[in-house]
Amino acid sequence: MDFMGPSLRRGATILCVGALALGMAACGDDSSTDKTGTLVITLSEDVAGDALVDSGTDPDQRYTNTAGNSYSIQIFEYLLTEFSITSAASGKMAVDLGGAHYRNAFNATTNTLTLEKVPVGSYEQLSFYWGVPDAMNFRDPDGRDGLPGEFEFFGWLDALGGGYHCDRLNGAHYDSQGDEIGALALHMGRLDKGDGELTNCHTQISLGGLDFSITSGQETHLTLSLDVDHITNAPVIDFTVPAGMMGWDMTMPNHMAQAAMRDNMGDVFSVVVEP
Amino acid sequence: MTGLAAFLCACGGGDPTAPPKKDPTLLERAEDYFGLSLRDPAANPMTAAGIALGRRLFYDPILSGDQTLACAGCHRQEFAFSDGGNATSRGIHGEFGAVNTPAIVNPGWSTTFFWNGRAPSLEKQALAPVPNPIEMDLEWNVAIERLEMHADYPQLFLGAFGSSDIDSNLVTDAIAQFERTMISIDSRWDKSQRGELSLTADEIVGEVLYNREDRGDCFHCHGLGPIFDNSVVPAGPLVFANNGLDSSPDAGRFDSTQMESDRGKFKAPTLRNIAMTAPYMHDGRFATLDEVVRFYNTGMHADSPNMDVKLRGNALAREAATLPVWTETEISQFVAFLESLTDSSFLTRAELSDPK
Numbered sequence: 001m002d003f004m005g006p007s008l009r010r011g012a013t014i015l016c017v018g019a020l021a022l023g024m025a026a027c028g029d030d031s032s033t034d035k036t037g038t039l040v041i042t043l044s045e046d047v048a049g050d051a052l053v054d055s056g057t058d059p060d061q062r063y064t065n066t067a068g069n070s071y072s073i074q075i076f077e078y079l080l081t082e083f084s085i086t087s088a089a090s091g092k093m094a095v096d097l098g099g100a101h102y103r104n105a106f107n108a109t110t111n112t113l114t115l116e117k118v119p120v121g122s123y124e125q126l127s128f129y130w131g132v133p134d135a136m137n138f139r140d141p142d143g144r145d146g147l148p149g150e151f152e153f154f155g156w157l158d159a160l161g162g163g164y165h166c167d168r169l170n171g172a173h174y175d176s177q178g179d180e181i182g183a184l185a186l187h188m189g190r191l192d193k194g195d196g197e198l199t200n201c202h203t204q205i206s207l208g209g210l211d212f213s214i215t216s217g218q219e220t221h222l223t224l225s226l227d228v229d230h231i232t233n234a235p236v237i238d239f240t241v242p243a244g245m246m247g248w249d250m251t252m253p254n255h256m257a258q259a260a261m262r263d264n265m266g267d268v269f270s271v272v273v274e275p
Numbered sequence: 276m277t278g279l280a281a282f283l284c285a286c287g288g289g290d291p292t293a294p295p296k297k298d299p300t301l302l303e304r305a306e307d308y309f310g311l312s313l314r315d316p317a318a319n320p321m322t323a324a325g326i327a328l329g330r331r332l333f334y335d336p337i338l339s340g341d342q343t344l345a346c347a348g349c350h351r352q353e354f355a356f357s358d359g360g361n362a363t364s365r366g367i368h369g370e371f372g373a374v375n376t377p378a379i380v381n382p383g384w385s386t387t388f389f390w391n392g393r394a395p396s397l398e399k400q401a402l403a404p405v406p407n408p409i410e411m412d413l414e415w416n417v418a419i420e421r422l423e424m425h426a427d428y429p430q431l432f433l434g435a436f437g438s439s440d441i442d443s444n445l446v447t448d449a450i451a452q453f454e455r456t457m458i459s460i461d462s463r464w465d466k467s468q469r470g471e472l473s474l475t476a477d478e479i480v481g482e483v484l485y486n487r488e489d490r491g492d493c494f495h496c497h498g499l500g501p502i503f504d505n506s507v508v509p510a511g512p513l514v515f516a517n518n519g520l521d522s523s524p525d526a527g528r529f530d531s532t533q534m535e536s537d538r539g540k541f542k543a544p545t546l547r548n549i550a551m552t553a554p555y556m557h558d559g560r561f562a563t564l565d566e567v568v569r570f571y572n573t574g575m576h577a578d579s580p581n582m583d584v585k586l587r588g589n590a591l592a593r594e595a596a597t598l599p600v601w602t603e604t605e606i607s608q609f610v611a612f613l614e615s616l617t618d619s620s621f622l623t624r625a626e627l628s629d630p631k
Contacts, residue, residue, distance in 0.1 A: 056536025056581045074584045075512045107510045139499075149311025153498055153505040153513075157486050168495075172584050183588025185488065250588075252488055 037214040039085070039095060039115040040221045042274075045076065045105045048229035052076065054106045055171060062174065065229060067238035071173040071184055076105040076228065078167035079154060081132050083115060086125035086208075093119065100132060100147055100164075102154065118214045125210060126222065130265050131166030131202035137190065138163050160252060161190030166201035169228070173239045173249055184239060184249050186231065188262065191255045201258060203265040212273040221274035230268040235260045282326070282456055282626060305381070305458045308465075309502050313383040313455060319398060319448045321455060324435040327630070329453030331431070332446060334629045337421055339411035341367050346404070346450065347629065349376045353622050355548035356380070356457060362559025370409045375559035378552040380545055380621070383455035384502065386509040390541045390557045393531040395509070397451035402443060415443040422446070459547050459621035465501060467615075474615060481612025484605055489598055491571065491609065492585055496543035503616070504545040515540040517582045519575030519590060520556060527557070539581050550614045551622060564610045572601045 045052040053061045055072040062070050081100045086092040095115040104110045131137075136146035139155055139162055147164060156163050166188035173184050188201035214220055231237075237260050239249040251257040282300055299307070306312050315321055332338065336345040349364040350356040356379035358364045363372045374390050382388070382397055394400035404410040405418055422428040422441050429439035436445050464482075467474045474482070484490045486499075496513045498505045506514045515528045517539035524539030531537070541557045555561040561570060575590040576582075592598035601609070621627075 054536060055584070057534075059580070077512060102508065102510065104510050104512055106512060110510045145310045149309040149502060150507050152309070152311075152502045153508050153511055155494075155499040157494070157499075159483070159486060170584050172588065180591070182592060183584045185585055185588075250488060 034216055035120050036117040037120055037216055038219045039118045039214060040219050041083075041113050041115070042221065042223045043103050043105075043111045043113070043226070044223060045226045045228055047073075048227060052105055052228060057106075063229070065239075066233040066236045067240075069173050069239045070175075070178070071171050071239065073169060073171040073184075073228070075168060075170040077154075078103050078105075078226075079131055079151075079164060080113070081129045081136065081202075083113075083126070083128045085118070085123045085214075086127065087121050087123045089121060090119075092125075092127070100136070100151060102151070118220075120214045120216050122213045123210065125206060125208040126224075126271055127204065127206040129202050129204055130268075131188065131200070132164045133202050134200055137200055137202065156189035157252070161192060161198045163190045163200070165189050166203075169231070181240065182249060185251065186249075186257075186261065187252045188258055189252065191253070191258050199255070199259070201262055203262055205265065205269050207269060207271045210271065210273060223272045223274055225270050225272070226268055227270070228268075231261055231264050233264060234267075235263055237261065237264075301458050301460075302456075305460050308460055309384065311384060311502070311507065314386065315383065315455065316396065316398075319451060321452045322435065324431070325449050325452040326456055327453075328431045328435045329449035329451065330627075330630050332450050333453055334631065337425070338405050338413060338418055338446075339367050340413045343367055344411055346401075349410075350379055352624075352627055353551070354378070355459075355551045355622060357552040359551070360553065362554050364410075366407070366410045367412055368409070372409055374557050375554065377542075377544060378548060379454055379457050380459050380547045381502075381504065382457060385504060385506045385545075387506050387514060387542060389531075391526075391528045391531040392515060392542055397454050398444070398447045401447035401450045401454075405443075418446070419443065457621070457627060459618040460501070461620045462547065462618040463615040464612075465618070468501065475611065477608040477611040478615045479612075480605070481608040481610070481615075484601075484609045485612055488585065489589065490601065490605070492589065493546070495585065496583070497546050498543075502545075503547050505543060506545075513583075514542060516543055516586075517541075517579055518571070518586055519577060519579045519582045520560075520570075522576045522578050524579055524581075525557065536581060539579055546613060547616050548618060548621065550617045564613055565606065568601065568606050568609055572606070 047063045050063065052073065055061060055074045061072055063073070064070050079100045079102055081097065082094065083097050084092050084094045095118050097113065097115060101113045102110060132146060139145045151164060154165050156165050169186040171184040172180050173182065175181050190198050190200050192198055212220055212222065237248055237257060239247070241248045248254060248257045251261070282302060302313060333346045336342045336348070338345065344367050349358045351359055353359065358376035362375060364376045365371050377390065386395065388394040388397065388400035394403065405413050406415055419441050428441065432441050432445060433439040435449060463472065463474065466472045485493045496505065496516050497503060505511050515537065517524060526538055528537035528540040529535065550564060553562060555567050561567045573593060575586060577587045577590040589598060593600050
């Protein structure tokens with residue numbers, strides 16, 4: 001669409017010529033001056049190195065956590081937000097994700113997030129948030145939400161603090177005979193600690209010691225891996241510990257379980273720079 | 276200004292010297308309320324002419340073999356466009372289908388259609404019933420011939436799409452445009468969110484039961500308000516679920532994906548206007564909401580393969596008496612909440628009714 005009238009266009013042309021005369025960057029669309037590339041992050045999950053398999057695909061798949069609980073996983077989904085990369089030369093810069101990335105570990109259509117227009121350069125750290133930071137973690141009755149409406153399905157109950165889940169991990173856990181004890185629902189979200197203060201489940205993750213470059217017009221690939229086992233390993237979470245109506249296996253209203261899982265998130269992720 | 280034009284572009288009256296003040300259209304209100312734009316494909320943008328044509332086609336039995344059955348024959352407005360009272364619907368030859376006719380409520384935000392999700396768009400969904408021998412049983416080429424020979428349709432298609440060269444895609448494009456106007460955002464629950472009224476104490480308790488994991492835990496599959504529909508995101512694992520209806524369930528989503536992990540799973544529909552869409556479940560086996568709640572309370576089959584683990588956990592826990600069963604009071608409170616999701620304006624809106 002032509003949005004400039006004749007007089008404005010002539011004025012813009014004069015300005016561009018003048019800029020060239022001064023040795024500044026040329027106006028107009030010139031891809032040879034594009035100083036950005038694309039960062040493609042592939043998400044993958046495992047359980048202490050074992051493949052993550054949903055119980056629908058393999059009803060006999062079992063995992064064992066640090067507490068010795070045997071469990072299966074039917075659903076695992078989570079949100080990642082606020083990606084940034086850090087270089088020694090220019091420090092930390094945000095790369096626009098356009099909101100949040102929803103990942104369903106059993107749906108391949110969600111396993112890639114593409115960050116475009118990333119400034120060229122050499123980088124040594126990738127950072128992001130597990131879950132949704134405070135500034136975006138709200139859903140109001142008047143329709144103002146921190147994330148677009150399509151994320152409503154990942155909303156966290158208003159009665160428990162509102163906003164969004166950080167994750168939903170559903171499965172079942174079993175006794176030593178292999179019989180099902182009950183459902184497993186390791187959901188992280190906002191909670192009232194009991195003193196009126198709401199805690200958010202979001203955790204900033206920073207993965208340093210990297211060496212990757214963004215090249216003009218090129219794609220750079222990283223693989224971001226999540227080890228599910230680490231969610232419950234230190235502090236150790238035992239699914240069989242009761243806690244009122246819901247124990248450590250149904251965590252939505254269980255602040256202690258929420259806090260323990262959040263404490264574990266620091267070493268859940270690892271990243272590999274792909275050649 | 277006609278209601279149709281008002282849907283697309285509303286203008287208020289008032290002081291002629293003042294800048295024109297626009298009242299928000301229903302679509303604008305809905306998009307603002309949901310925080311989500313209508314999924315209006317670029318290949319089929321909504322226009323007044325397209326919507327009007329789609330409305331006419333929706334109500335026209337010309338699209339059936341013996342010209343007795345329109346889309347609206349099974350999708351009836353007064354029942355939120357479900358087939359009120361019928362477990363499954365009867366086609367033109369008297370045969371009953373295998374599944375309950377789904378309601379059509381806010382379909383413009385959904386990403387998957389049919390109980391097994393085999394259609395990713397309204398356009399694709401509308402292609403299926405016309406030639407289906409147990410539904411409308413009319414081959415598309417014959418349907419097109421009829422439309423082309425009709426006194427009005429060639430001009431209507433020309434006006435809507437710039438072409439009187441009719442094909443099945445244009446027919447379903449028009450129907451889809453009309454269906455995207457089936458917007459429902461004015462139930463009692465919605466009005467309570469806007470502060471226009473207060474829910475009753477029973478309705479409030481019912482909503483708590485809807486959300487509590489150790490009670491209904493309904494929100495995980497049927498969504499949170501205001502959208503109340505998880506299918507706005509196709510990649511979510513709870514768009515389709517097995518709720519333990521049967522120990523040996525019908526194939527469900529398996530028929531669409533051929534994945535064993537999808538056997539027995541069906542789309543969890545929006546619960547908006549659910550009080551108007553009886554009977555319930557994919558096969559219409561439950562006549563009332565009361566029966567549905569009692570099923571979830573004590574009737575789920577925990578041995579159903581691929582059953583949602585949380586529903587199964589609750590079922591097992593109730594069997595073992597480690598989780599309390601719902602009381603009669605809770606059941607009625609929960610039904611009261613579901614009834615608060617009824618939008619009577621949607622059921623009677625003139626712009627959605629038979630145009631003739």
